[in-house]
Amino acid sequence: MKCQLWLPVFAVILCLQIPLFAGEKYNDHFTGDRLRFDFLFTGNKEEIHVFPVQLKMEPYWSGPEEIKADPSGCGNFRYQVWEDSSGELLFSRGFSSLFQEWQTTAEAAKMERAFYQALFFPFPKNEVTLKLEFRDKKGIFQPLYETKIDPKNYFILKETPMEAESLSIEKNGQAEKNVDLVFIADGYTPEEKAKYYDDVKRLTEEFFKVEPYSQNRKRFNVTAVFTPSEESGVDIPGEHLYKNTALNSTYYTFNVARYLTTSDMLSVYDAVSGVPWDFLVVLVNTERYGGGGVFNQFTVCSSGNELSPKVLVHELGHSFAGLADEYYSSEVAYEEFYPLGTEPWEPNITTLVSFDTKWKDLLTAGVPIPTPRTPEYSKVTGVFEGGGYMAKGIFSPAQDCRMKSNVTNKFCAVCSAAIQNAIDWYSK
Ligand SMILES: [Zn+2]
Numbered sequence: 001m002k003c004q005l006w007l008p009v010f011a012v013i014l015c016l017q018i019p020l021f022a023g024e025k026y027n028d029h030f031t032g033d034r035l036r037f038d039f040l041f042t043g044n045k046e047e048i049h050v051f052p053v054q055l056k057m058e059p060y061w062s063g064p065e066e067i068k069a070d071p072s073g074c075g076n077f078r079y080q081v082w083e084d085s086s087g088e089l090l091f092s093r094g095f096s097s098l099f100q101e102w103q104t105t106a107e108a109a110k111m112e113r114a115f116y117q118a119l120f121f122p123f124p125k126n127e128v129t130l131k132l133e134f135r136d137k138k139g140i141f142q143p144l145y146e147t148k149i150d151p152k153n154y155f156i157l158k159e160t161p162m163e164a165e166s167l168s169i170e171k172n173g174q175a176e177k178n179v180d181l182v183f184i185a186d187g188y189t190p191e192e193k194a195k196y197y198d199d200v201k202r203l204t205e206e207f208f209k210v211e212p213y214s215q216n217r218k219r220f221n222v223t224a225v226f227t228p229s230e231e232s233g234v235d236i237p238g239e240h241l242y243k244n245t246a247l248n249s250t251y252y253t254f255n256v257a258r259y260l261t262t263s264d265m266l267s268v269y270d271a272v273s274g275v276p277w278d279f280l281v282v283l284v285n286t287e288r289y290g291g292g293g294v295f296n297q298f299t300v301c302s303s304g305n306e307l308s309p310k311v312l313v314h315e316l317g318h319s320f321a322g323l324a325d326e327y328y329s330s331e332v333a334y335e336e337f338y339p340l341g342t343e344p345w346e347p348n349i350t351t352l353v354s355f356d357t358k359w360k361d362l363l364t365a366g367v368p369i370p371t372p373r374t375p376e377y378s379k380v381t382g383v384f385e386g387g388g389y390m391a392k393g394i395f396s397p398a399q400d401c402r403m404k405s406n407v408t409n410k411f412c413a414v415c416s417a418a419i420q421n422a423i424d425w426y427s428k
Pocket residue numbers: 326348397398401402403411412413414415416
């Protein structure tokens with residue numbers, strides 16, 4: 001659910017990759033379309049395998065053109081696109097995966113499973129090598145898979161994209177110069193289309209009440225894609241309730257009642273193959289509490305719960321800025337999600353192994369490390385023990401934050417800065 005960081009200036013210098021095209025143009029290397037590489041992540045607690053499924057050409061690349069390298073350094077995985085003829089790195093992006101989350105559950109010690117996934121990057125003009133890496137337990141990227149891609153290969157599918165009906169909720173400029181947030185409907189029947197659009201408009205208004213999104217509203221485009229479902233609602237396996245829906249969202253992910261996700265990424269990606277998008281929100285038609293967010297993958301959120309606006313903002317914190325959960329006392333399915341001997345890549349938690357790369361520059365002189373969870377320090381940025389599902393050994397920047405509880409609707413200073421950096425990058 002859950003990025004390194006964007007935070008302190010010195011840390012940015014450490015993890016920022018050199019801009020790739022000094023003096024060169026995006027158009028020299030890319031067509032303006034999007035290349036999609038679908039594959040299966042398979043394996044168990046210890047093993048990861050990659051099995052390619054298909055390559056597709058889609059009409060829009062909506063990411064930023066100016067910088068091809070993701071400066072965040074976030075994600076449990078990273079993929080890079082290298083141009084074969086020049087040897088240049090054209091593109092680099094981090095992401096996380098439900099598969100990697102599953103690897104930390106008890107089930108992964110007993111069996112193997114497969115998770116559908118896709119990687120997206122600008123469609124290259126020349127032959128490239130796609131390299132996929134995973135982060136080892138020490139936080140170091142290791143090679144996982146690579147393949148050569150010839151853009152002239154006639155097995156790259158150039159199908160007409162699925163024509164899903166969509167409504168522009170908010171348009172503030174060109175896709176490549178704005179953050180393109182796209183909602184997709186799940187569990188809404190054709191008769192519930194108007195309700196879906198109303199739900200998206202209501203949640204969009206609530207989302208833009210929260211800083212730093214409020215002050216950056218003009219840098220977002222919001223689109224609602226309507227994918228009708230046969231039945232209204234969502235699967236709740238723990239209560240033996242099943243619904244036939246367009247995107248197969250489900251509660252009880254990894255046996256956690258509130259954890260709402262979908263593994264049907266083929267349906268999700270096909271639904272948005274004809275629209276520009278940077279970030280996807282699967283909006284599920286139910287009043288039940290819950291959601292999920294995976295970095296650079298998706299946010300899933302129920303639409304009708306009174307806490308839905310807060311859940312949406314929290315889960316987008318994971319998927320948009322790679323933020324970690326700052327809570328440490330709720331039930332989760334993970335075991336040893338963060339090795340205590342390694343500095344996690346997420347910007348808003350630390351094991352103190354390498355705190356210099358985190359929010360040290362945001363601490364006021366005199367604030368002790370660790371910082372006591374006492375009223376005296378309730379409003380300051382500190383280093384409070386507890387976070388990342390662990391009461392001991394992992395530290396977070398504030399006593400409360402949108403990434404910790406549903407009490408506050410505000411992000412702490414560290415999370416705010418990470419979100420601002422993500423907005424700045426995607427709206428360059
Ligand atoms: Zn925070």
